[in-house]
Amino acid sequence: EVQLVESGGVLVQPGGSLRLSCVASGFSFSSYTMSWVRQAPGKGLEWVSYIRPGSSTTYYADSVKGRFTISRDNAKNSLYLQMNSLRAEDTAVYYCARDGGSGGEFDYWGQGTLVTVSS
Amino acid sequence: QSALTQPASVSGSPGQSITISCTGTSSDVGGYNFVSWYQQHPGIAPKLMIYEVSKRPSGVSHRFSGSKSGKTASLTISGLQAEDEADYYCSSYTSSGTQVFGTGTKVTVL
Numbered sequence: 001e002v003q004l005v006e007s008g009g010v011l012v013q014p015g016g017s018l019r020l021s022c023v024a025s026g027f028s029f030s031s032y033t034m035s036w037v038r039q040a041p042g043k044g045l046e047w048v049s050y051i052r053p054g055s056s057t058t059y060y061a062d063s064v065k066g067r068f069t070i071s072r073d074n075a076k077n078s079l080y081l082q083m084n085s086l087r088a089e090d091t092a093v094y095y096c097a098r099d100g101g102s103g104g105e106f107d108y109w110g111q112g113t114l115v116t117v118s119s
Numbered sequence: 120q121s122a123l124t125q126p127a128s129v130s131g132s133p134g135q136s137i138t139i140s141c142t143g144t145s146s147d148v149g150g151y152n153f154v155s156w157y158q159q160h161p162g163i164a165p166k167l168m169i170y171e172v173s174k175r176p177s178g179v180s181h182r183f184s185g186s187k188s189g190k191t192a193s194l195t196i197s198g199l200q201a202e203d204e205a206d207y208y209c210s211s212y213t214s215s216g217t218q219v220f221g222t223g224t225k226v227t228v229l
Contacts, residue, residue: 035218044122044223045157045165045208059217062120095164103153104212105170112164 002026002108004096009113016086016117022079022096022110030074033099035106036081038092038115046092049081050099064090086117123148123209123221130227136197139224141209142190147219149190153212156185156194160205168207169194196226204228 008020020036035050049060049070058070069082079096093112100107124142131137141148141156148154154172157165167176169185172192182197192211196203209221 037220045159045210045220047210047218047220050218059215061217100167100176101170103151103155103171104218105153105155105167105210106157106165107167107170107176109164109166 002098004098004108004110006094006096006110006113009094009115011116011118012086013119014087014117017082017084018086018115020081020083020094020096020113020115024077024079024096024098027098029072029077033104034072034079035097035099036070036079037095037097037106037109038090039095039112040089040092043092048094050104051079083115086115088117091115091117120147120213120215120217120219123211123219125207125209125221125224127222128225128227130229131196131199132229133199133201135199136195137199137226139194139196139207139209139226141192141194141211141221143192143211143219144190146214147211148187148192148209150214151212152187154185154187154192155210156183157208157210158203158205159208165208199228201228 003025036048051070067085096110097106098108156169159165173185
């Protein structure tokens with residue numbers, strides 16, 4: 001059974017930093033592109049970033065470019081999101097998601113972890 | 120990258136069919152057959168319902184179908200059931216190599 005379990009979400013002050021983690025199980029993690037998707041309270045889904053299996057290729061939404069860094073450790077079946085210079089508008093539930101195919105569809109999702117940016 | 124445009128809400132009675140539209144540009148929906156649809160119930164992670172415009176993942180009801188014409192993709196739910204009441208989001212691959220979601224549609228079963 002495919003499982004994705006996120007952690008690391010907390011309350012952080014504006015300008016602060018945070019690292020989210022996602023541990024994968026039930027599939028060959030190293031073979032899949034992985035993404036982070038977020039959802040602000042009461043709002044829609046927003047794609048944040050993705051990383052190819054070999055880690056050499058990463059993409060970011062304009063809203064987080066230069067502040068967030070996605071990475072992975074295939075030996076630990078883990079995906080990470082380093083979040084710096086956090087803003088109130090980064091407050092959201094952050095989901096880890098597996099890219100199921102060449103079209104970028106997200107076929108499995110974690111349960112999400114809540115990041116709150118507030119003073 | 121601007122969000123794809125979806126109607127804020129769509130409603131229908133049990134047994135009826137409804138269609139949700141998802142309008143983008145030639146740089147996303149219109150340029151690729153990589154449109155997917157997600158169902159999200161309150162407080163729960165989204166679930167993939169349709170991928171590559173019209174393909175259904177294993178386990179998804181045949182009542183859900185997808186199509187595309189030009190820059191607009193559509194999700195049709197036939198034989199509407201109470202459990203279909205949820206938020207629905209489309210998503211597309213873009214010419215920038217990124218993904219973009221739609222604004223979301225709340226489906227209400229009357």
